[in-house]
Amino acid sequence: MSDLQIVNASKTYGTVGVLNQVNLEISSGEFVVFVGPSGCGKSTLLRMISGLEEISSGEIWLDGRVVNDVDPAKRGVAMVFQNYALYPHMTVFDNMAFSLTMAGAPKKERMERVEKAAEILRLGHLLDRRPGQLSGGQKQRVAIGRAIVREPKVFLFDEPLSNLDAELRVQMRAELVQLHAKLKSTMIYVTHDQIEAMTLADKMVVMNGGVIQQVGRPLDLYDDPNNKFVAGFIGTPKMNFLNARVAQVFDDRVVLSQIGGTDTGILEVPFHQFDQSIKEVQIGVRPEHVRILGNVEPSASMPVTVALVEELGDMTVIHTDLPNGERLTAQSHGGRYAGIANACATVDATHVLVFDREGNRLRGAKLS
Amino acid sequence: MSDLQIVNASKTYGTVGVLNQVNLEISSGEFVVFVGPSGCGKSTLLRMISGLEEISSGEIWLDGRVVNDVDPAKRGVAMVFQNYALYPHMTVFDNMAFSLTMAGAPKKERMERVEKAAEILRLGHLLDRRPGQLSGGQKQRVAIGRAIVREPKVFLFDEPLSNLDAELRVQMRAELVQLHAKLKSTMIYVTHDQIEAMTLADKMVVMNGGVIQQVGRPLDLYDDPNNKFVAGFIGTPKMNFLNARVAQVFDDRVVLSQIGGTDTGILEVPFHQFDQSIKEVQIGVRPEHVRILGNVEPSASMPVTVALVEELGDMTVIHTDLPNGERLTAQSHGGRYAGIANACATVDATHVLVFDREGNRLRGAKLS
Amino acid sequence: MSDVANMEVSVARSKATGTRRASEARRRISDATVWTVLKWTIAICVAIVAIFPLWWMFNVVFSEPGVPVSINPRLYPTSISAGLRNIAIIFTETGYLRAYYISVVYTLLTIGGILLVSSMAAFEFALFDFPGKKIMFAIVMLSLMVPKAVTLVPTYLLTVQLGWLNTMQGLVVPGLASAFGLFMLVQFMKSLPTEMIEAARLDGANHFQIYLHVVLPLSRNALVTLAILTFMHTWGNFSWPLIVAPNPTMYTVGQVVGLFNAPYSHTTVDIAMTANLLAAVPPLIFFLIFQRQIVEGIASSGSKG
C-alpha cells in the first residue's frame, strides 16, 4: 500500500542546487538504502520525504497522493536520527510515547503500544530509564522504538548506526534485518557505510552530487555498475582504474594494450561489438581479480613495485605501483604475503569492466 | 636508544582500579599499537607514559631512567590527541612552533624546524592558516606536525584517526606508515579499530579491563591468540566459539565431539599431548575456516539453519544457527550464495583453536 | 464503456486533489503570513519600546529651546544647531571633559584589572584541583549575596585608611575582585577542552604560559562579555565614586550628571538632558563595537549555571 514515488524532485538552497531532478519509485515493504559520499544529498532527500525539508520543485507521492504540502506528522512516516534525538529529560517510555501524547491518545493505548514496541525491541526492562542511562545500542533501539510506536507506513533512517562501535553495528544491522522481516514496512535508510548498504538493501540507490547514479540490487551494482563512480564507490578495497588503449576489436572481444604503461599489459576482454571509434578507455578491475606473482614473469603480466602490504589475518591487501605510476591493488585470501618487493601482476580479463574517458560504462551489445 | 619499560604499573582513581600491574617493554623505533574495547585503559596507559596522568604504583623507565616524576614536557615524548587539540587562535605555524616558543628557541630555529616538519607532512602552503580553515585530514597532519617539531624520542597517538571519514582514514594510515619509516622514532598508538592496528603495528598490545591480554606481532596474535578475548577481538567477522566435549585423546591429536550439540559434530584436532583431565572445552574457528555446503550431508558435517546472508560483493558472510542454538558464521570469497535455508557446515580441523572453560588457550606441548 | 467511466473518475479525482491542494496551500500560506506579520509586529513594537527612550532623549537635546519637553512628545529632532549648542555648553562650561577622562580611565582600568585578576583566578578554579579550592570558591560566591549597601561604608573606611581617598587607585582597586566576573569566567573556562591544556603542558608551557598563551586567547568571547558588563557597571557606578572621590577633580561622569539632575539645579531641561545623553554615549559605543561577542560569551558562561 505505501508506495512512494519521487517525481522530478529538486532542492535548492538559495541559488545552490543540492538535489537535481531526482526520480525514484519505492514499492511497499522494500528496504531501500541511499548511499553516496558526504554532502551528496542523501539526508536532504530523506528529509524531503519526511516533510522536514520543503521540496523546491517536483512532487512526492505517497500512497497515491501528493504529499508536498502535508504536515510531516501527518505523512505516516517516522524517522530515526543519526544521533537518535532522544529527549534527555524524558524516560524511555515517555520518549516512545511522545507522539501518542501529542496526539492525545489515552493512557491505556499509550501503554499498550509502547509495550508492544518495547517487546519487539527487547526494551521492556528499560522503560523507566533516561537516555543518559542507556548504552549506545540501547539508545539506538529506543530511537527505533519511538518510530515503531507510530506505526508508520514508511520508516526513515538517517545513518542510525554511525555513532556505534564496530561490534554493535554488526549486531544492530542484524536486528534491523529482523525488524524489517517482522514489520514488513517500507524502510528507507541512509548511510555512507557500504557494508551496511550491501547487507541491508533490497534496493540500493547510489547518489553523487545531488544526482542518482544508479538504482538496483546491491550485487547488481557491485557486478554491473553503470559508471566509474558507482564502480569505485562500491567494494573495498576500491576497484582499480587503469588507462588502456584499444589495440584491436573483434566481434566478441576487444584487445586492450598499454595497460600500466607497459608493453606486456595486454588484455583480451570479452566484449560484444565494441564501438570501433573509441581508442582510449579506462578499465576497472577489482582487487580480488588481480594476482601478484613472485618474480616469475609470464607473458601478459605487468611488472609492479610493491608499495605497501596490509595483512589483515585472513585477507592480505597488496598495494603496488605500475611503471606509469598508476596504483594497482590486489587482494588475496588465506595465504600470507611472501615478502617480495618487485613482482608481476596479472588481471583476470573476464572480470574487467570497460569505461569510456568520461567514466561511463561501455557495455557489450545484448545478444539477441 | 629510546627504550621504554613499564614495570608493574597500576593506576587507580580513588578506589577504582583502572590499570592493573602492567608490564611492557618497547624497544627503540618500534611501532606499538594498543587495542582493546572502550574503557579498557588504553588512553590511561598512554597518558601515564606521557606524564599527563600520575602513576599510582610501579615505574616507567625511559632510556634507562625512571621518569615517574619527570615533567611531561621533559620526557621527550610528544602526543597527538584524538581531537587534535590544536590551538584555534594560532596559525598552523604558531601551533607547530609552540613548543619551541615555550622553550625560547630563536626565530630562525623555529622557522627551520617547522618548515622541515611541514615538508615531511606537505603542509608548507597551510602554515598561515588557522585550524578552523583546515579540513579534517589537514588538521590531523598539523597535529602530527606539532609533535614532529619537538623531535621526540617517543610519539604517542590517541586514536588520531577516529574523527576522520573512512576514505581519509585509509589515506592517513598509509601516511603514518611512511612517516614511521622516515623518522624511525618509537611510536605508540591507541586505537580500537582493528584494521588500523593490524596494518600499523610492529607490536600489538591487546588490553581488556586494565590488563594486558597479549603482546605480539599482529599476525601472531591473529593466528595464535592466548585466550578467547584476543581471539575474538581480532578478526572480522568474529571468530566462532563453540562448546565441545573431549571424546578421545591421542598423543598428537584430540577428538572433540558434540559440537553444536550434534552427534555428527566431531573434530579431530591436531594437539600434542592434550591434558587428559579436561573434559569440556571451547573451540574457536575463524569464519574463513568454516564451509557451508548445500543440502548434502557428508559425515563429520553439522546441520545448520541459515539465519542471515550478507553478500558483500567479493565476500559472502553466512550466519547460521547450530541445532543447540550456537551461532556459526562462515565466510567465503568469490562465489555467490546459492540461496539455501538448511545446509551443512564443516570446519577445517587444522585451524581450530582450543580453549578451556575459562577462555584460556590450550596449546599442545612443544616438540623438543 | 468502463474505460471511459474510469477516465472520468480519475479526472474527477485529480480535479479534487487539485482543488484540495490549492486550498491547503492557501491555508498554509495564510497561516505563515499571519505568523510572519505577527512576529514582525511584535518585534518592531518591542524594539521601539526598547530604543524609544534613547531616541526621545536625543530629540530633546536636538530641539528648539524653550519648548516644553514633557507635554510635547518629541518624536524627531527639530534643531540640530540647538543640540550642538547644548553639547558645546556642557563641554565648555562644566567639568564634563575632565569627568569623561576620569570615567574612561576609571572604567578601563577596572575592566583591565578585573579581566586580569579574575581570569587568573578563574583559570585555577575552573581547570585545576588543589586543596582548599572548594571552600575558597564557595566563600567568593557567598559574597555575591551580600548587598553592596552593607559593605559600602566599611570598604570606604578601609580605603581611607590606605590613604586612597580621591585617587584613581581608590576608585579602581577595591572593585577588582569581582565575584560575578569570576563566576562567569569559571563557567566558561570549565568548557575548555582539557586536551588543549595537556597539549600545552607537553609542549613545555609552564603554568603561567598555559594561562597566557592558551586559556586567555580561548576565553576571548567570555572576556569581551565580561568587559562589556563591567563597562556598563563601572560607568553607571555612582555611590562608590561619590564617597571615595569627593574632590571635583576626580568627578566621574555619573557625578557630574548628578549635579545637573539635582532638584534645585538651575539648569534647564535640555541642558540636563544633554548631560544625560552624553553620559550614555560611551557605553553605547562600547556595546555596539563588541555586541557580537556578547552572545557567545554569555552562552557558554550561562549554560552550566
Added chain:
Amino acid sequence: MSARVTKTTPHYLMLLPFMLLFAVFFLYPIVSGLIYSFFDWAGAQPTTFVALENYTKVLNSRNFNKAASNLLLYVSITVPLGLTIAFCLALLVDSFSGFWAKFFRSAFFMPVVMPLFLAATIWRWMYAPNFGLLNTILGWFGFESVQFLNNVNTMLYCLIAVDVWVSAGFNMVIILAGLKNVPKHYYEAARLDGANKLQQIFYVTIPSIRPVLFFVVTYSLISALQVFDVPWLLTGSSFAEYGGRANTLLFPVMDIMGRGFGAVKFGQAAAYGFMLTALIIAVTAVMFALRKKVGEV
C-alpha cells in the same frame, strides 16, 4: 611532601591577586560590617556594643514588614514575568536570521546598556498623569488619567514594568545563547511526532535549556531581592524620604541606605543587610536543592 607543595604552589600564586583583593576589599568589609551590626554605630562617633538590639529594632520597626511584604510581592511577580518575557523575546529573536536577528537582538539589549538614571527619568515622564505618554494613549481610548506612580494600586506594577524593561534584554541574550545550543534534531523529531509550536517549546525547548534557565532564575532572584536603584529613582527618593506613596515601593536595600545615610544608624543598616543576606542565601539554597531534586540532565 615537598614535591606536592611545589606542585600546588603555582595554583596559589595565580589565585593570590584575586584572593588578596577579595579578602581585603570584600571579606574584611563584610566581616567588619557584621561586627558593626552589633554596635550602635553612627559614623565617627564612638560605638557601643548593643548585642542584638539593632536586629530587633529593625525587625520591630514599622517599615520592616512593609518592605518585606513589598519585596515578596515584587519578587514573586517580577522574576517569573521578567523571565517569561525574556524567554519569549529570545524565541522571537531566534526566529529571525541574519541581519534582523542581530538588529533585534541589539535593540532589545539596548535598555541594559543605558545608564539607569536615564531610564528612570524617561519612565517617570511616560508614567506622568494626564500628559505622560501612557496616559495620552489611555486618553485616546477614553480612559481617565491614572496617577501611575502615585497610586498604591499601580505603583508596584509600574516598577515591575520598568524592571522588566531594564532586565529583559540581559536575560534574553543568555536564554538566546542557550537556544542556539539546542540540537535541531530535537525539534525535527518533535515535529514528526506531531508536536505543534507550543508543544515543542514545552517539551523540547524548556527542558533542553534547563541549565541556562537555572542560571537565569537564580541570578534574577538574587538581583531582585537586592532591588534598589529602579524604585529609588522612580519614586524620586532621597535619604530623607523614600519608598513612594504609602511606602508602596519601599524595599530592604532602600531602607538600608536610608537608615545609614539618612538617619545615620549604620549599625541598624548593617543588621538589616545581613538579615537580607540570610534571606538571599536561603532562597539560593532552595534553588540548588530544587535543581538537585529535579535532576540534572
Added chain:
Amino acid sequence: QEKVVLDYWVYSDFAQGEALKLQQSFISEFEAKHPGVKINIAGKGDDDLLTGQIAGAASGTGPDVFMNSTSAGAALVQAGALKNVYEDWMAMPQEYRDQFNKDLIAMCTPKPQTMYCLPYTGFGSFMFRNLTVLKEAGIDPATPIKDWNDWVAQMEKVKAKGKYGIPDMTQVWGSFLNIYSGIAEPNEWGADFEKKKTLINPDKYAKTAELFVKMKPYSTGTSINDQATRDLFISNQLAFYINGPWANPPFEQAAKNSNLKYDWVLIPGAHEGKNGGVQGYEFIGVAPKKNAKLAWEFAAYVTEKQQMVRWAAALGRYNSNQASLTDPAVASHPLLAITYKAAKTALFNKPPFFSGVYPNSYWSAITDNASAIEDGNMTPEEGAKKLIEELNEILSDG
C-alpha cells in the same frame, strides 16, 4: 611655609555659572587675606552632599567647611560632622553677630554653649502665577487672593476654561507645608524630640486636608517637582505654581523665548492676612579637624554682610544675614523681595534643627495621609487623628 588646603563643599547650584563666579571671588579674597591658604570648592547634589559629609565624618576625611540644609543638621550632628563653634561665635564682635536672623541663630544653638554652624543662604517659597491663564479665565491678577476660598474659586474658573489650577500639593512634604503654613503657626509644625510628640495641630491639619479635597478637581495630578508641571506652566496650561526661587530660571527663559507671562505673589492663607510659605536655610559648618580655626574664619567671612549683599544682588537669592537684605542694592531685586516677604510669615521646613533626627518615615507619613484624604479614603477629621497617632508612634519608635 606650608600651604593649608581647605575643602569647601556647597550645593551643586552654588558651583555653577554665576554663583560659582561669585563664590570664587569670595575665595580669592579670603586667600589674599590669608596667604598660604588654598580653598577648593566642590559642588554636590543634595543627597550626595549629605552622603559625602557623613562618610567623610566617619573616616575623618570630610570637607573642612561645608554647607548643607539646616534640615539635615541633626543627622550631621549625629554623624559627628559638625564642630561646636560656640566659642568662635562668641569671639566674634557683637556687630557681626547682630547681622544674623535671630531665630536661626537660636535654631543653630540647640543646647546652651553648643552652636553647630553659621546660618548661610536660604529661601522662602511663593506662588508663580501664569497671567495668560488667569486672563483667559477672566481673573484680574491685580486683585489679591483673599483666602483659600477665593483661591479655590479662581481655580474653578481656570478649570472651566480647560486649564489646570494647581499641581498636586500632597505628593511632596514641602508642597504640603506650603499649604498647611497658610493656617498653622510656627509652634504647630515640627516635632518635640524630648516628648517624642509631633507638633502638628490636628484641627488645622484637617482644615488643610479639606482644602486638598476641594482642590483635587483642579489639580494636574503631578507633583511640583515633575518636569511636566513646569512644562504645563510654561505652556499656559497651569495657573498656579508654588515653589522656591530656584524654579524661576526656566520660566525666565521661557518668558524670553515663548512669551510666557507670569508673576509671583505670596501663597494664599486660610483667611485674609495670613499667608502660606516655607522657609528653609542652608548653614555653613566646620568640621572638627585640624584646620577648624581657619575654616571657621572662612565660614565667617562668606556669611558676612558684604559677601551676602553681593550674593543677594547678583542672584536674587535670599539668605540669613538680615543686615544684607536691607541693603538697598538688594531690596530692589524682585525675586528677593518676594522671598523676603514670604519668609516673614513662612514656617521653617523641618524644625527643630540640630536636635533630633526625624525618623525616615515621618515625612512620608504626612504626605501619605494627605493623599489618602484627598483620594477620599478618609474624612479630614479621621485622617488628622490617625496622622497624629501615627507620627507620635514613629517618633517614639526612633
